[in-house]
Amino acid sequence: MAQAADFTEEQLPEGGTMLRLGGTLAISQIGDLDDRLRAIAAEVKQIDLSQIDHIDTVGAWLVYRTARDHGAQIVGADSDAQRLIAAVSGSDDVEVETPKLSPALRVLHEVGEAVVEIVRMFIEFVGFIGQCVKGFGNLILHPRRFRMHSVIQHFDMVGVRALGIIGLMSFLIGIVIAQQGAVQLRQFGAEIWTVNLIGRLTMRELGVLMTAIMVAGRSGSAFAAQIGTMKITEEVDAMRTIGVVPVEALVIPRIIATVIMMPLLGLYASLVAIIGGGLFCWMTLDMPPATFVQRIREVTPLTDFYVGMVKAPVFGAIIALAGCFQGMRVHGNSEQVGLKTTAAVVQAIFLVIVLDAFFAVFFTEIGWN
Amino acid sequence: MADASPIISVRGLRNAFGEQVIHDQLDLDVRPGEILGVVGGSGTGKSVLMRSIIGLQEPEAGEVEVFGTSMRGKEEDEAFDVRKRWGVMFQGGALFSTLTVAENVQVPLREFYPHFDAKLLDEIARYKIHLSGLPPEAAHKYPSELSGGMKKRAGLARSLAMDPELLFLDEPTAGLDPIGASNFDELTRNLQETLELTVFLITHDLDTLYAICDRVAVLADKKVIAIGKIDELLATDHPWIHEYFSGPRGRAARLGHERNC
Known part of the structure; x- marks a missing residue:
């Protein structure tokens, strides 16, 4: 030893x-x-x-x-x-010391850096939207560069493969709305209004909003991670040198796919939620399905459907833009992919909820209530 | 040198990925204090051999002993005594991208000697970085700010952190310019002499083989077909060895080596 x-x-x-x-x-x-x-x-x-x-x-x-x-x-x-x-x-021979700041200065330094970062990100985001618009313009002028194959692949990824989880989520949300609504309305002896609650809430708000949150978590994050990884492995650079425009090849197919899939998924989610609510009404309120369907058709105006279908593509565009934008911002190391993926989801959900508030006020003002 | 028992001893090693057999009945000994070069065509399993020895790849059969300790079936939370005594430099450096070079060097030290003072860790990192031939400023840079050659040197600095007796180098000169490559060869030789290392070196670089390797092991046909000094290898009649060492690049490397001697 x-x-x-x-x-x-x-x-x-x-x-x-x-x-x-x-x-x-x-x-x-x-x-x-x-x-x-x-x-x-x-x-x-x-x-x-x-x-x-x-x-x-x-x-x-x-x-x-x-x-x-x-x-x-x-x-x-x-x-x-x-x-x-x-x-x-x-x-x-040479002493190299790490530069050290006092804690007070460091806090100021970090706040300053964060502010600069937010401003820079905002400017870059505006620039990115501009690039996408230019990309759309190019594709309209040169339709042969449009990648239908990639769009269809993303239909599958964003839409078809999300049907299961979104269906399950919406079904449960429908049941929860019906159950909570019934409990509260029973106090006024107005249980029959549960149907209004289910029909209007799901078609107008929750169907599309919950779908947007799920798509942001499923697909927005995937977009950021996929594109971010391609940036790190220099695939995006390779595309540029070959003459493939990354925005046209990577971003626009994802935007188109999400914009088209969101209303479909939103409608599907609303319908499944209504089915869930209807089942609950049948089981606990003894309301036969036929009556429920008839009531739904009476109390849910067509404008509620329009409200949902106008919002959905906008939310889809926001989710895809945020995901692709954060993915394109990745550079340097693999840790960046994780950070930007998180940023993409947070940004997408935040923007979706802010826009949803604006839409709520807007549609009420124009009389679609 | 040949008297002591081998530092690495591989017996009857068999590796396979599904149907594809990489190694079968492979034997290899690495003697203390030598620089052993491992060569072989692409896909002959040079890296797989190294991964089997350092325990990253569980072989299907065979025995691998490092410092007399069997590495078969050792999980990643076992055999720390052996892990402390070796250093591994991966091809791309495999530096932790969120840490500076100095912090990278300190990772193994902090893991095994948590009581070391931060000051001492800084000093150790500084001289290890110096030993690896990096400028002092590199200590506070992140791997993404380094060139490929500097990343390799930083990876080498990290593999030397624990003062290992055994050093694994995976294609240390790949991707370096000729000047950088011969500097790296010289560095390897100097470190081997200064720190009395045993070096297991995977390479494609004929110049490296001629310049610094004491012995060369040739991987082909799923096993080590020959091992020895380059002259001894040339005396065998395996066609691959002749093609390798007597091809245009092999001849050029030998000429270059003879001119230097």
């Missing part, structure tokens, strides 16, 4: 101290030697290495540093020790 590194201090006859190191001067046996060597107050004139068993670069560095700091002489070093000390000694 190797012996731990240790040292003794001895007085030299001509004055000053001599350190006599012993044991194994290797990384695994250093222990607290570093602290103890730093703590030596006396002036060290000589460091004796003749008693050591083995030395590695960490040990050599400690010996070298102590000798340098005290201006001491190293004696008794065997060829191994001499060679290692020579190897580690070159590193202190």
